Amino acid sequence: MENFKSHFVFNKSQRNGILFLLLLIVGLLVVNHFVDFSEENVFNTNSSEIIAIQKELDSLRTAEIAARKPKKYPFNPNFITDFKGYTLGMSSEEIDRLKRFRDKDQWVNSIKDFQKVTKVSDSLLAEISPFFKFPDWVTNPKPKKKYYKNNGFVEKSFQQKIDLNIATQEQLRKVSGIGEALSKRIITYREKLNGFSNDSQLYNVYGLNPEVVKRALNEFTVKTPKEIVKMNLNEVSASDIATVPGISFELAKKIWEFRTLRVQINDFSELEKIDGMSQRKLKGIQLYLTLD
Structure with a gap:
C-alpha cells in the first residue's frame, strides 16, 4: 500500500513541470479556439482585388515605358x-x-x-x-490656271529680259505662280549649279511646273551663262552621267548600257530609244556631254 501511494507523490520540480504542461495545453486550446486556421484565410493571389491591382501596375509600367521612348514628330x-x-x-x-x-x-x-x-x-x-x-503644294495642289495669248501676255525681247543669274527673289516673285518658297528654291538651285548655263535648266527646279517656267522665261533669260566642261558620252561611266542635273542614276545606267551595247553613240537622237528619256532630259544631257 505504501509503495502504491508513492507513485502519486511528486516533488516540487515534478509539480512545476506538470503545471507548465497544463498551462501549455490550455494555451493551445485557447489559440485553437480564437484563431481560424481554415483555408479561406490563406492569401489568394487570384482574387479579383489582386488581379485589379496587378492590372493597374501593368498599365503604369506600360505608360512609364512609353514615356521614356523618344517622341516622333512629322517630318519630310x-x-x-x-x-x-x-x-x-x-x-x-x-x-x-x-x-x-x-x-x-x-x-x-x-x-x-x-x-x-x-x-x-x-x-x-x-x-x-x-x-x-x-x-501643302504637293498634297493639295492648286488647280492649274490656263493662260492664253489674248490675255495680255506680251513676249519680251532678249534685251528686255532680266539675267536669270542675277535675278533676286523679289524679282522672281513677280511671276505669277512663283511665291516665297519657289523663288528661294530657284536661287538655291542656281547656287548649286554655280550659275545657270541655259534657260532649260529652270525646268529642273523641283515644284516649278512647265506653265510657270514659260512665264518666268518671258521675264528672265540666261545672259551670263556658266561655262560647262563637257564630258565625252562615249567615254564616261554611269556615275559620271548621273551627275547631269535631272538625270537619275537609274536612267544614267540605262544610257551607259545602251552606249556599251552599241560601242559608240554617233548622234544624241539615238538616246530617244531609251525608256524614260524625254526631250527635256535629252537637252539637259547635251549641255553637259559631247560626242567628240
Whole structure:
C-alpha cells in the first residue's frame, strides 16, 4: 500500500513541470479556439482585388515605358539623315538609295515614291509613313490656271529680259505662280549649279511646273551663262552621267548600257530609244556631254 501511494507523490520540480504542461495545453486550446486556421484565410493571389491591382501596375509600367521612348514628330522624308534613318529602323542600303536619289535633285512626293526609291519593307513603311509630312503644294495642289495669248501676255525681247543669274527673289516673285518658297528654291538651285548655263535648266527646279517656267522665261533669260566642261558620252561611266542635273542614276545606267551595247553613240537622237528619256532630259544631257 505504501509503495502504491508513492507513485502519486511528486516533488516540487515534478509539480512545476506538470503545471507548465497544463498551462501549455490550455494555451493551445485557447489559440485553437480564437484563431481560424481554415483555408479561406490563406492569401489568394487570384482574387479579383489582386488581379485589379496587378492590372493597374501593368498599365503604369506600360505608360512609364512609353514615356521614356523618344517622341516622333512629322517630318519630310526627303530630308532623312543617316542618324534619322537609323532611328527609324532603315538599313544603310535603304538610306543610301534615298541619298543617291536626292543627289540628282529628285524628290519623293508620296509614300509610294518613298518605298519605290528606298525599297523599305511594307512593315517598316506602315510604321513610319504616318509621320511623313509633304509640303501643302504637293498634297493639295492648286488647280492649274490656263493662260492664253489674248490675255495680255506680251513676249519680251532678249534685251528686255532680266539675267536669270542675277535675278533676286523679289524679282522672281513677280511671276505669277512663283511665291516665297519657289523663288528661294530657284536661287538655291542656281547656287548649286554655280550659275545657270541655259534657260532649260529652270525646268529642273523641283515644284516649278512647265506653265510657270514659260512665264518666268518671258521675264528672265540666261545672259551670263556658266561655262560647262563637257564630258565625252562615249567615254564616261554611269556615275559620271548621273551627275547631269535631272538625270537619275537609274536612267544614267540605262544610257551607259545602251552606249556599251552599241560601242559608240554617233548622234544624241539615238538616246530617244531609251525608256524614260524625254526631250527635256535629252537637252539637259547635251549641255553637259559631247560626242567628240
